[in-house]
Amino acid sequence: MEAERTEHLNQEQQRDYTGSKMGMWLFLYTEFLLFGGLFLLYSVYRTRYVEQFHTAAATLDTVLGAVNTVVLITSSLTMAVSVSAIRKGDRKLSVSALFLTILFGCGFLVIKFFEWKAKIAHGLFPGALEMFELPQGEVIFYSLYYVITGMHGLHVLVGVVVLLGMLTLLMRKKINEKDFIKLENTGLYWHLVDIVWIYLFPFFYLLT
Amino acid sequence: MNGREQGGAIIKYRVYVYVWGSLIILTGLTLTAAALEFGGLSIIINILIASVKASLVVWLFMHLKYESRLFKVMLLLAMTTLTVIILLTFSDVLFR
Amino acid sequence: MQTSFYVAHGRFRGIFSWILSTDHKRIGLLYLCSILSFFIVGVTLGLLMRLELFAPGRTIMDAQTYNALFSLHGIVMIFLFIIPAINASFGNFFLPLQIGARDVAFPRINLLSWYFYITAGILAISTLFAPGGPPDAGWTFYTPYSIITTTSVSLAAFAAFVVGFSSILTGLNFITTIHRLRAPGMTWFRMPLFVWSVYATSWVQILATPVLAIVMLLLIFERMFGVGFFDPAKGGDPLMFQHLFWIYSHPAVYVMILPAMGVISDIIPVFSRRTIFGYKAIAFSSMTIAGVGYVVWGHHMFASGMSETARWLFSFLTFIVAIPSGIKVFNWVATLYRGSIILGTPLLYSLSFIFLFSIGGLTGLMNAAVATNLHIHDTYFIVAHFHYVMFGGAGFAFFAALHYWYPKITGRLYDETTARVAWLIVFIGFNVLYFPMFILGWQGMPRRYFDYPLEFTNAHMISTIGSWILATGIVIMFVNLVLSAARGRNAGNNPWGGATLEWQVSSPPPAHNFEEIPQISKGPYDFN
Numbered sequence: 017m018e019a020e021r022t023e024h025l026n027q028e029q030q031r032d033y034t035g036s037k038m039g040m041w042l043f044l045y046t047e048f049l050l051f052g053g054l055f056l057l058y059s060v061y062r063t064r065y066v067e068q069f070h071t072a073a074a075t076l077d078t079v080l081g082a083v084n085t086v087v088l089i090t091s092s093l094t095m096a097v098s099v100s101a102i103r104k105g106d107r108k109l110s111v112s113a114l115f116l117t118i119l120f121g122c123g124f125l126v127i128k129f130f131e132w133k134a135k136i137a138h139g140l141f142p143g144a145l146e147m148f149e150l151p152q153g154e155v156i157f158y159s160l161y162y163v164i165t166g167m168h169g170l171h172v173l174v175g176v177v178v179l180l181g182m183l184t185l186l187m188r189k190k191i192n193e194k195d196f197i198k199l200e201n202t203g204l205y206w207h208l209v210d211i212v213w214i215y216l217f218p219f220f221y222l223l224t
Numbered sequence: 225m226n227g228r229e230q231g232g233a234i235i236k237y238r239v240y241v242y243v244w245g246s247l248i249i250l251t252g253l254t255l256t257a258a259a260l261e262f263g264g265l266s267i268i269i270n271i272l273i274a275s276v277k278a279s280l281v282v283w284l285f286m287h288l289k290y291e292s293r294l295f296k297v298m299l300l301l302a303m304t305t306l307t308v309i310i311l312l313t314f315s316d317v318l319f320r
Numbered sequence: 321m322q323t324s325f326y327v328a329h330g331r332f333r334g335i336f337s338w339i340l341s342t343d344h345k346r347i348g349l350l351y352l353c354s355i356l357s358f359f360i361v362g363v364t365l366g367l368l369m370r371l372e373l374f375a376p377g378r379t380i381m382d383a384q385t386y387n388a389l390f391s392l393h394g395i396v397m398i399f400l401f402i403i404p405a406i407n408a409s410f411g412n413f414f415l416p417l418q419i420g421a422r423d424v425a426f427p428r429i430n431l432l433s434w435y436f437y438i439t440a441g442i443l444a445i446s447t448l449f450a451p452g453g454p455p456d457a458g459w460t461f462y463t464p465y466s467i468i469t470t471t472s473v474s475l476a477a478f479a480a481f482v483v484g485f486s487s488i489l490t491g492l493n494f495i496t497t498i499h500r501l502r503a504p505g506m507t508w509f510r511m512p513l514f515v516w517s518v519y520a521t522s523w524v525q526i527l528a529t530p531v532l533a534i535v536m537l538l539l540i541f542e543r544m545f546g547v548g549f550f551d552p553a554k555g556g557d558p559l560m561f562q563h564l565f566w567i568y569s570h571p572a573v574y575v576m577i578l579p580a581m582g583v584i585s586d587i588i589p590v591f592s593r594r595t596i597f598g599y600k601a602i603a604f605s606s607m608t609i610a611g612v613g614y615v616v617w618g619h620h621m622f623a624s625g626m627s628e629t630a631r632w633l634f635s636f637l638t639f640i641v642a643i644p645s646g647i648k649v650f651n652w653v654a655t656l657y658r659g660s661i662i663l664g665t666p667l668l669y670s671l672s673f674i675f676l677f678s679i680g681g682l683t684g685l686m687n688a689a690v691a692t693n694l695h696i697h698d699t700y701f702i703v704a705h706f707h708y709v710m711f712g713g714a715g716f717a718f719f720a721a722l723h724y725w726y727p728k729i730t731g732r733l734y735d736e737t738t739a740r741v742a743w744l745i746v747f748i749g750f751n752v753l754y755f756p757m758f759i760l761g762w763q764g765m766p767r768r769y770f771d772y773p774l775e776f777t778n779a780h781m782i783s784t785i786g787s788w789i790l791a792t793g794i795v796i797m798f799v800n801l802v803l804s805a806a807r808g809r810n811a812g813n814n815p816w817g818g819a820t821l822e823w824q825v826s827s828p829p830p831a832h833n834f835e836e837i838p839q840i841s842k843g844p845y846d847f848n
Contacts, residue, residue: 034292035425035500041295042492042526045302050530052306053564057538057549059310060317060560062267078255085251093244096235096285103234142545152548152555159547163538200287207286211278217251218270222258294499305527308615313563316618316630 033197040201044208047171051212054164058219061156068153073223075140076161077131081221084127085213091120092210095203102186105193114183114199117206121176128169132162161220168216171209178202232290243284250277324731328831342427345829348413349729350434355409356798358400358441363791365393370753370787373780376772386770387456388471392447394459395476399483400441402710403572405718406579407525408437408490410725411518415494417822417829418512420503420838425496433489440483447472447479458768460569463550463561467542474540481536484529487575491525494518503821505840509600512820512844516603517582520610524571524578528614532568535561559624566617574613576710577677578606580717581648584670586844587724588652590818591667592659595845598651605644612641622690623697631690638688645681649674664816665739669720672747676712680705683758698768701761707754719746719797726801727815731827732808735800742797749790756783820844 062069098113135158139146142159182202185191191199254273262269283289288296325345329337338346369389372379381389412430416423424430447454450472457466457473466473498519502511539561541547548554550561589596596602618626618634652674661667683705686692696702727733756779761767765776772780814823819842825833 032425032500035496037291038295038499039426039429039492039496041298042495043488045298046488046492046526046530048302048530049306049527050534052309053531053534053567056310056313057560057564060313060557061549063314063317064557065555078258082251082255086248089244089247089251092247092281092285093240096240097237100234100237100240142547155548156555159549163541163547163549204286207281210285211281214277214281215271215274218254218258218267218274222254222270223267301523302527305614309531309567312615312618312630312633313567315633316559316563316621316627319627319629320625 036197036201037204040204044204047205047208047212051164051167054160054167055215055219058160058164061153061160065151065153065156068151069157070223072150072154072157073220075135076221077134078221080127080131081217084124085217087120087124087127088210088213091117091124092207094120095206099196099200099203102191102196102199103193107186107189107192110199111183111186114179114186118176118179118183121172121179121206124172125169125176128165128172132165164216165220168209168212171212175202175206175209179206232287235284235287235290239284243280246280247277322826322830322835324826324828325831326828330831340431342423342431343831344412344416344424344427344430347430347434348409348411351404351412351437352409354434354438354441355401355405358396359405361445362393362397362401363794365389365396367787367791369393370784372770373772374784375781376774376777378771381770383770384453384456387768388454390768391455391458391476392444395444395455395480397710398459398572399480400437400444402576402714403483403487404437404490405576405714406583406721407518407521407575408433408486410514410583410721411490411494411521411579413729414725414822415497415515415518416501417825417833418515418820418844419498419501419506420821420834420840421497421501422832422834422837424493425500426493429489430493433486433493436482436486436489440479440486443475443479443482447475450475460565461536461539461561462565463539463542463558464552466539467551474543477536477539481533481540484533484536487525488529491522491529494522495526498522503834503837503840507840509603510840510843511603512582513585513596513599513602513606514579514582514820517578517585517606520606521575521578524575524610524613528568528571528575531564532572535564535568538564559621559626562621562624563617566620567614570617570620571610571613573709574609576714578609580673580714581606583717583721583724584652584673585648586818586820587666587670587720588655589845589847590724590816591664591670592656592661593817593847594655594659595843595847596651597654597657598647599843599845601647602651605647608644609641612637612644616641619688619693622693635688635690635693639685642681642685649678649681664723665734665736665743666720666724666816668740668743669716669723672743673713673716673720676708676716676750680708680710680712684709696761698766699761700757700765700767703767704754704757704761707757712750712754719743722801724816725822726804727811728822728827728829730805730808731811732804733811733815734804734808738796738800742793742800745793745796746790747793749786749788749793752786753783753790754786756780756786817847819847 094113094116098110098117101107101110101113135141140158141147142162147155147158179202182191182199185198250273254270257269257273258266282299288299325343330341330343332340338350341347368380369386372381372386412424452471454471455469455473455476456471457469461473461477498511498515538547538549542550546554549556550558552558585596585602616634616638618630619638622631622635683701687696687702687705723734723739760776760779760783763776765772811827813825813827816823821838822829824838
């Protein structure tokens with residue numbers, strides 16, 4: 017009987033829809049401040065090494081950056097559609113939109129991978145011999161580029177894994193029009209990752 | 225804790241597509257602004273455009289428009305905190 | 321009588337009924353036991369340091385060992401003891417009880433946070449046996465030394481990174497719990513002040529801890545890949561490390577002290593049989609302290625070469641923190657005034673909290689003035705100051721909470737006479753240990769050295785003797801508490817006559833706290 021009661025109480029708590037969403041938003045604030053700390057570091061060094069940041073930023077591939085921006089924005093669209101669809105009870109649309117989101121997420125990571133690969137092939141990475149010949153400001157720029165886009169990429173990767181989990185739950189009807197908070201919270205996280213990139217793009221690719 | 229509480233209004237797909245379109249246009253705009261080389265102004269313009277984009281995502285994609293005031297106040301609190309931290313750090317960095 | 325939460329073991333048995341439990345009371349006790357274990361580790365390290373300083377020159381260890389000891393003492397005491405001390409243990413146990421909830425909002429995340437905590441603890445202790453030896457860069461990990469030292473700084477920094485997650489998850493859980501799970505009628509201004517302080521603390525945890533996470537990660541990257549952010553040789557700025565570090569670590573001071581103030585605000589009305597004086601002022605001052613706590617971190621950096629503008633700005637802002645802290649102290653004293661005071665052990669610890677915290681706080685104002693600060697920077701004056709605030713403040717409040725809530729947790733009473741004797745020894749030992757450090761510092765004894773000039777011998781000797789007195793007191797206190805758990809008299813539901821909700825349920829509390837969620841119609845300190 018005790019176990020039954022525990023079960024009952026657990027269910028009571030799990031049904032606190034607003035509470036779950038509040039917890040997710042609070043978690044997003046911690047992510048916001050985590051990247052905030054990195055942006056603070058970026059802005060300090062940018063004010064210190066204005067010219068050198070411009071020189072270094074010119075070597076980044078703006079086209080790839082722009083394509084990745086479009087990819088991530090579109091994945092946000094499909095994510096939002098997926099949540100709306102399951103709330104309307106349209107499982108089919110929800111599943112396909114979520115699948116597209118995962119696809120776009122992977123696409124973003126693949127493009128990012130080739131971008132990093134090209135840079136590393138040129139010997140532009142922290143600790144490389146070529147780096148010692150560069151002015152200090154450019155070294156700092158590349159380090160910031162790797163650390164910040166790396167942290168962001170890690171978040172995309174985690175996002176993709178969680179989205180895959182959600183896809184399984186969605187297909188097994190564990191997520192449905194009555195209980196969709198998990199999908200909605202995942203969506204919130206995914207949008208935050210998008211927002212971070214929205215700032216990263218001009219900060220690293222568009223310094224003129 | 226019944227169905228009524230769950231999530232409020234469902235946004236129409238059409239609205240999402242509009243938001244997406246605006247985001248794409250704004251991306252184009254920020255690329256143009258960078259290409260025009262406004263010098264020192266450029267970073268401010270780009271941050272402004274990025275903030276408009278971020279607001280669109282938060283307000284509609286993330287559904288904040290339909291959340292209670294508490295959620296909005298909390299977001300404001302987090303943003304204020306970061307702003308204050310940046311300003312105070314710059315009180316050192318700019319005047320050193 | 322309902323089954324207590326010790327008997328209702330849930331889905332698992334034996335040890336698993338604890339380490340896999342999602343009951344906030346069991347998790348609170350998990351935290352309490354692990355926190356106390358790390359406290360003992362920290363105390364041992366501290367005693368060894370004091371023993372080394374008993375006489376000038378090498379006494380029992382060499383300089384490198386001493387460097388490792390003070391680093392580890394700091395890391396263990398700050399990250400593993402005092403930050404979670406009251407918040408994670410008593411907060412977990414009593415927050416849901418005090419607001420009339422059956423559990424926290426996310427019980428499983430709550431358990432996860434303990435696992436993060438214990439992992440961090442094991443990582444921190446394992447630095448003792450790691451190749452390269454324990455870290456010697458202090459608990460503050462200042463660059464550039466922390467980048468070049470070959471000791472296991474990375475491992476220690478990673479431990480701090482992991483414990484940050486535990487802190488964040490606890491904060492997130494408590495805020496959601498307070499917003500969503502208050503019993504009907506439990507309005508914001510009917511919440512016990514302990515809940516208010518936990519609420520303020522949780523916001524600090526959420527909005528400050530991520531910055532620590534990122535700076536610890538950057539330090540590890542710096543050591544692994546040489547990214548150069550904090551390395552002047554590569555164009556980096558070591559002061560940016562200090563900024564980012566203190567952006568977290570100063571607010572962290574309020575993570576330590578705010579729950580302590582909450583405990584004191586709960587104990588004083590109960591033991592003076594008067595409703596709290598200035599309820600709203602105390603509640604709002606908790607929020608103010610949390611807010612102002614964000615904008616004062618620069619006072620740790622007055623001597624670092626920071627800009628003149630930043631120095632006067634941070635100095636000014638630091639003085640402002642004294643206002644909400646003062647408001648609290650005056651309100652506590654006003655509550656005591658003309659009350660029917662019962663001088664129980666929890667109150668004794670609370671009164672000594674007010675006394676010691678005032679000394680710590682007022683010397684804090686001396687540190688806040690830039691000119692004075694430059695004179696006493698990095699001396700024993702600072703060491704004395706923060707031990708008065710952290711140990712005399714948060715530590716004594718932890719002991720107060722331990723005695724105050726002991727009957728509720730165990731269902732038994734501790735031996736009052738022994739507890740009072742232990743208090744007296746702890747109080748005397750504390751002052752003999754730390755007060756000479758004010759004088760030493762003022763005379764110019766720098767901190768973090770294993771050796772000192774001859775003229776400081778007497779004060780150091782007195783201080784070391786103080787450490788033995790203090791340790792004796794702590795041992796007596798713990799022995800009393802442990803023995804009473806088995807042999808103590810039955811406590812009954814409400815031995816102190818408290819009016820907050822946790823005293824309205826049986827001791828120890830039943831598994832689900834409340835059979836019926838109570839309907840609240842009066843304030844937390846309404847004794848009529």
